[in-house]
Amino acid sequence: MPDQARSDRPLRVLVADDNPVVRAGLSALLGAHPDIEVVAEAADGREAVTAASRSAPDVVLLDVRMPGTDGLTALPQLARLAPVMMLTYSREPEVVAEALRRGAVGYLVHGEFTAAELITAVRDMRYGRATITDSLGVSYEPDQISSHVQPAVAHSSEARTGTVTGPPRRGPNRSDYGLSSREVEVMDLIASGMNNRQIAAACFISEKTVKNHINRIFAKLHSSSRSEAIAHWLGTARGGWTR
Secondary structure, eight states: OOOHHHHHSOEEEEEEOSOHHHHHHHHHHHHTSTTEEEEEEESSHHHHHHHHHHHOOSEEEEOSOOSSSOHHHHHHHHHTTSOEEEEESOOOHHHHHHHHHTTOSEEEETTSSOHHHHHHHHHHHHTTOOOBOGGGOOOOOOOOOOOSSSOOOOOOTHHHHTOOSSSOOOSSOGGGTTOOHHHHHHHHHHHTTOOHHHHHHHHTOOHHHHHHHHHHHHHHTTOSSHHHHHHHHTTOSTTTTOO
16 A cells, blocks of 8 residues: 555556557546556657656556567566556457566457546556456456565455445436447547547547437537536536436
């Protein structure tokens, strides 16, 4: 468990991915939350190690396949500097197993988590918990991350049951309003204070698509403005969660 001074300051994150669009989207998504600060970005493993040594992040988000020094090659060095979560499109069992063997404390596959689940997973690492994409079928036992060198892999069931220690999550369940998974993701980003351009970058979609999602969300939430939609979404509108 981190000391009080460590938990009171923003969570410092390093994002390592060779795709500049992915880096920009992740930085926009993470940076929209006041308790998270993106302190460095890197385009390959070598840059990630250098940046981590310089910026002392609390968490590293690391892609697997990058030109030059890839994520798996850099992982042992990075794991000595901070807890590392793999954030990648690679879902091959041998790659997952090798990442965990080399020191990763979590493994998330793009397209298999929402923006809100990613934020929760990043926050969980501060509290000694890590997350692995369920569909990977990895066997592991819940435990705390005991060190950066030989971390235990713990599944963050709290992220799905709502018992996570840390910042509160939104009130109503996504099924309350009949939103699709993408609409839930967009609405969570609206509630975090993002504008349409930031949402487009975070979700890797066009601003026009974002506007289409917002129009459907407003209709389902019976809202005519962002502030009204946020109030319903967070359960702070008059009458609580009742539509």
